[in-house]
Amino acid sequence: MCGGLPYSVEKAKGFFEMGRKGWKExxxxxFLLMTQNGDIAACIDIKSPYLKNAEIGYWASRSHRGCMTNTSIALLKLANVAxxxxxxxxxxxxxxxxxxxxxxxxxxxDMKESENxxxxNYYNVCF
Known part of the structure; x- marks a missing residue:
């Protein structure tokens, strides 16, 4: 989604290429969450390979807002194992x-980061 609207084909191709390149490099x-019919419902990512303090990001389509809690918990477990x-x-x-x-x-x-x-607002988790 881009501004609440579906991605154009060009933007979608760019997003997939960015994801492929990130994994390769x-x-x-x-990580994409797919519906049973193959549509993208949500996305979650770890934005860097820095094991001590990497940022996560996420989004969910308007019709799939309830999936992010379990998705985030799964990502935390995966990050810990990694x-x-x-x-x-x-x-x-x-x-x-x-x-x-x-x-x-x-x-x-994280009060210090958030106040600056x-x-x-910033939030941290440590394993």
Whole structure:
């Protein structure tokens, strides 16, 4: 989704190429959640190979908002097994749903980072 609308074919191809390249070059790791009919329902990623403190990101289509808690928990387990010792997420200050998701899945609010940023609140988790 881009601005609440489906990706154009060109944007979708770019997104898939970015994901493929990230895995190939060991730079970032995108996971897609697919519906039974093959549509993309959601996406979650680890944005870097830095095992001590990598950022996660996520989105879900409007009709699949309820899938992110379990997806985030699964990503945390996978990251731990892969050797990550810490992850962080950020949510726009007005995006309370995203903040609640991070807290629900074990992230802790990072007051210092959040107070130093006008746009985002930061959350951390350590294994």
């Amino acid at each position: 060991n730079k970032h790791f995108i 050797g990550y010792t810490g992850l962080f997420g950020r949510a726009k200050k007005e995006n309370t749903a995203s903040a609640k998701l991070l807290l629900r899945t074990g992230f802790k609010y 940023c006008k746009t985002y």
